[in-house]
Amino acid sequence: MKSSRLFSPGGAVNALMRRIPSSAFILIIALSVSRISAEEVKVLKPVTPVPAAALSEVFFKTVPDSLEDLQAIEKQVTSLTELSIHSTVSVRVGDAQGSGVIIDNKAGYILTAAHVIGLAQKNATIILHDGRTLKGRTMGLNRGMDAGLVKLVEDSEIDISKLSQVKMGDISKLEPGEWVLATGHPNGYQAGREPVVRLGRVVSRKKHLIQTDCTLIGGDSGGPLFNMKGEVIGIHSRIGPATSWNFHIPVSAFQDDWDKLVSGDMWGAKPLGQNAVLGVNGIDSDEGCKVTGVTRGFPAEIAGLKANDLIIQLNEEKITGIEQLAEVVQQYKPGQTVQLKLIRDKKTILVEVQLAARD
């Protein structure tokens, strides 16, 4: 009964709709988090250098200002759409339905969003751009970042190595204003409709999140964001109210933790749930709560908290110890942002943390 609902249009849409709140919800976490931790720079895994394609001048302008500029954009965009569409897939895992992109047709790897696949080692159904269906298996996922990996299962009829694939790009120099292309399955896979193309620009670039004005909606989650070389630079994750509030996790979330994702590791805190969690271990001290450790992938770690930080205040509330801190956190809901006052190296600092959900 459940599966039939999923495959009927109504059921599919419902499944999608359920994705939306988590989307917008997660959004808040990563937004404020990325602000505070923007100074931390992780070394990116090396990517295959792309030959310096002769991109038109317009792509380096603040705004196009002539018909020629617009024609140049159009020429570039229309040259990219076919491969972008052909590498985009629909990803279904249980009740959830989203999108994904094939980045390796030898191993059958598909990038998607963690909230689309939910768990590692689950069966997935992959629908190609032309409606052909393949089986897949979910691999690792970073729930905090919302990065998920799926692997295609060998098929007797479809030669996976013949499928269209795209490369992951180097996003170390990605800046606001860059033109980008989004594909995916808004409102879920619809027979007879290929992946839907949207053009936009990078609105802002944070460590953990790329914002664009490529409009997204439920069902797009996990779909690819392309640069003007046709490389994947982001994966659709969540949206906010305005049409320019569309958020994509940077592809570095996959590049940085590639081996862990391939090994099927699952880490990070879910953004949605009943009880809020910060992800710190600590001990009572005279002045507050002394941090002894932070949980991998949880809000405190993402926000940059470290062992030996002394938490003395959460919003307006004075913190006196670990248990009292836990109680104070429980007054909030997952997704809310709280401000922590810390003492680190004898300096008082303020850190904003977006709370996540306890499992």
Added chain:
Amino acid sequence: MLLSHDQKNRSKKSISVQSLLAFLIVPVFAGWLISTGYAEDQLQPSQLTGGSQIRKAFRSVVSTPRSWTVRIRSNGKEACLGAIVGADGWILTKASQLEGHLTCELSTSERHEAEIVGVDGKLDLALIKIDAKGLPTVKWQSAIDPRVGQWLVTPGLSMSPVSVGVLSVPRRAIKPEPGVLGVRIDDAKGGALVKQVMRESGAEEAGLQAGDVILNVAGEDIESASALSNFVQKFLPGDRVLLKVLREKEELTTVVVLTDPQMLIYDRLREMQKKMGGDLSRRKTGFTEVLQHDTVLRPEDCGGVIVDLKGEAIGLNIARAGRTKSFAIPANHVIPMIEKLKLKQYAPYNPVKDAKEHTVSTNTSS
């Protein structure tokens, strides 16, 4: 799909309500999102794809197309744009946006009163007439469809277009979704009893009240709640139907504009839709063929032409259909309709006179 008593419907509905409840978490946080404000390293709003600086680059593209474009007002309120398809005052526009007293403003700022000549419900097109001569008319391009990713530009009356986008999906049919009155009903003697009128529904707008008994819809006598529900399903959101209603022993008639049932399931869904990408067109499904583009449009900016970079009209914007999508009817469907409507082969739809006619039948498809 009238939101009614039917057991089957109810179980379906509870599923969608659940999912909508989840939806509602969103607006709670909307305020915070906004409060985070603009960072310094953010693209200026004017530099967004639909922003004023970028639209400015399209001025030469729309310098002629804007002269084909009119702003149509219904009872003084912006209703839609229109396209001048005949030099002596023939204007094509989106039918379901029109009601009451119509005026047209040209790009020259001239204003004229307008009258509906013909309506085609299937494509949701209306031909209206103003008293003018020697107007510039649309240059259509119906030979080749634009490619996915190609710029599509929506001219308004100003120098810059009202919005821009790209083709998202090649032409395809959009299946109709039934409209609803927006009432909860029960069986009554010789009709259907209105138990509740839903907020912001067509029924509320038309003044229906709890306790009314619906006797007849669009010329069809209603025997029971389920009969009403089944009959109304044949119409689309945006369609107007004439109702005969019994209220305190008095028989009344009223015209109800049918509503998209999705928008009635939960009050806050409507609110959220507005927050998550703006209002949508009342009629946004049931088109023979559309070109889907990613232009962010207001419903009031539909009804006019959409042009390519050469400034040739490849179609007519017919609906703001979702956060990610707007629809245009391709030129090859629009062009033959102009002559048909001029010849009044499709008479203006008057729900009061032509009770049995209805603008669209959802099970026809050509």
